[in-house]
Amino acid sequence: MEAKNNKKTIWAWCMFDWANQSYNIVITSTIFPAYFVAVTKFNSKNTQMVTFLGHRYVNTVLSNYILGLSYLVVAAILPILTSIADYRGNKKSYLQLFTWLGSLACAGLFFFKPGVGLEIPMLCFGLASIGYCGGFVFYNSYLPQIATPDKQDAVSAKGFIYGYVGSIVVQVLCFIVVLEPNWFGITDDWLPARISFLMVFVWWIGFSIIPFRLLPKGLPNEGRQNYNVITGGFKELAKVFGKVRNMPLLKRFLASFFLYSVGVQTIMLVAANFAAKELHMPDAALISIVLIIQVVAVPGALIASKSSEKFGNVRTLVGLVAVWSAICLYAYFITNSTQFYVAAVIIGIVMGGVQSLSRSTYSKYLPENIPDTASYFSFYDVTEKLSIVVGLFCFGFVEAVTNEMRDSTLALDGFFVLGLIMLIVLMLTEKKLRKQRVEVEA
Numbered sequence: 026m027e028a029k030n031n032k033k034t035i036w037a038w039c040m041f042d043w044a045n046q047s048y049n050i051v052i053t054s055t056i057f058p059a060y061f062v063a064v065t066k067f068n069s070k071n072t073q074m075v076t077f078l079g080h081r082y083v084n085t086v087l088s089n090y091i092l093g094l095s096y097l098v099v100a101a102i103l104p105i106l107t108s109i110a111d112y113r114g115n116k117k118s119y120l121q122l123f124t125w126l127g128s129l130a131c132a133g134l135f136f137f138k139p140g141v142g143l144e145i146p147m148l149c150f151g152l153a154s155i156g157y158c159g160g161f162v163f164y165n166s167y168l169p170q171i172a173t174p175d176k177q178d179a180v181s182a183k184g185f186i187y188g189y190v191g192s193i194v195v196q197v198l199c200f201i202v203v204l205e206p207n208w209f210g211i212t213d214d215w216l217p218a219r220i221s222f223l224m225v226f227v228w229w230i231g232f233s234i235i236p237f238r239l240l241p242k243g244l245p246n247e248g249r250q251n252y253n254v255i256t257g258g259f260k261e262l263a264k265v266f267g268k269v270r271n272m273p274l275l276k277r278f279l280a281s282f283f284l285y286s287v288g289v290q291t292i293m294l295v296a297a298n299f300a301a302k303e304l305h306m307p308d309a310a311l312i313s314i315v316l317i318i319q320v321v322a323v324p325g326a327l328i329a330s331k332s333s334e335k336f337g338n339v340r341t342l343v344g345l346v347a348v349w350s351a352i353c354l355y356a357y358f359i360t361n362s363t364q365f366y367v368a369a370v371i372i373g374i375v376m377g378g379v380q381s382l383s384r385s386t387y388s389k390y391l392p393e394n395i396p397d398t399a400s401y402f403s404f405y406d407v408t409e410k411l412s413i414v415v416g417l418f419c420f421g422f423v424e425a426v427t428n429e430m431r432d433s434t435l436a437l438d439g440f441f442v443l444g445l446i447m448l449i450v451l452m453l454t455e456k457k458l459r460k461q462r463v464e465v466e467a
Contacts, residue, residue: 029173033239034239038180038240039186044231045229046189048128050193051199051222052222053092055315056199056203073085091147092154094151096158096414106159107162107400111399111400116242120160130149132223132226135222166403168180168181168398169398171241174388178338181330181385181388182330184381185326186327189322191232265397265401269404272390273454274455275391277447284440286413286416286444287413287416287437289379290416300362303359304360314365317369318369322373325374325378339448342383345378345379347445350445352368353437357431357435
């Protein structure tokens with residue numbers, strides 16, 4: 026087994042984040058959403074209604090449905106696939122499979138243009154999301170395999186920092202093509218955005234070659250028997266689920282993680298829409314907001330890592346979630362762009378901190394040197410994906426009922442408060458168990 030804390034291995038692991046965040050910022054957050062709205066309005070003669078599989082939808086509702094469905098698919102299939110990967114000891118093969126799926130789907134978006142039906146483009150959009158989310162599960166599962174518990178906070182933060190910086194670089198490159206097409210002799214108004222989708226494909230799969238070559242294959246499950254691969258996968262999942270049920274700290278953390286992730290993930294997805302709809306901010310301002318959040322997330326991840334060394338993971342998370350709750354409440358009262366920029370800076374800082382620290386905290390609660398890290402991390406990632414589905418549904422439902430997006434922020438704040446309470450319960454439970462261990466040892 027390869028020694029942990031190897032600098033070359035950790036660098037290769039971080040480079041996967043550098044590679045795949047190109048999808049997250051270009052396809053999820055900036056260029057594709059704007060391009061999708063423009064094309065669908067053009068196709069429907071400047072209305073927001075589109076036809077998909079014979080049914081009529083509001084264009085943005087359709088894209089949200091496809092995105093939500095992709096998260097549900099990931100939540101449904103990954104516990105089984107991760108169990109099979111652990112049973113066979115080949116999780117890097119699945120990492121490669123989902124990465125190729127997602128990146129090729131992004132390349133397929135190049136053929137999405139006015140006059141083309143939405144069925145194939147929306148399939149590519151959904152598969153890109155499945156590839157991104159699926160690859161991240163196997164990527165996350167490497168953390169306890171490549172770093173000792175005392176290094177996992179710093180390594181997790183380093184991975185997110187690589188991702189944030191990489192996303193900024195690829196975003197700037199794509200913006201150059203989109204905003205200055207004349208530099209490249211491009212006269213077709215629709216071509217620059219489509220080229221950016223190809224750039225995501227090249228960036229994503231190109232830099233992923235580094236972790237594909239340098240990351241270890243996976244720890245073989247030495248206790249496995251000669252079951253059919255599917256049967257073995259289900260048995261592996263049942264075994265891990267049984268262990269998780271009997272781990273009080275892990276169970277409590279997953280509960281709190283689900284609750285505050287409902288707020289965190291939803292805010293990250295709807296922030297730009299809130300600025301556009303409630304504050305009527307122009308597209309250029311929305312782009313700058315996304316970049317600001319990515320830039321300040323870098324020091325946020327570093328601050329959280331240093332804070333965890335001094336105060337501990339759970340106590341630091343309590344502070345971060347408390348700030349999230351305050352910002353969510355503050356959003357209800359925002360009335361101008363200056364106030365929103367202030368909120369964006371704070372969101373970026375706590376986003377970087379809570380994402381990196383959540384991953385490393387979960388990793389620390391796992392038994393050391395286990396072969397089935399992918400199975401364990403599938404519970405973490407499925408929890409996150411389900412929180413996104415719940416968050417998007419609640420946000421949209423409240424807005425539909427009240428006709429006020431601001432009211433939806435108050436609903437999200439309720440999840441933050443519940444998550445904060447669960448973190449405090451976790452902190453007290455951890456303290457109690459620590460005290461019991463000391464008494465037993467004495």
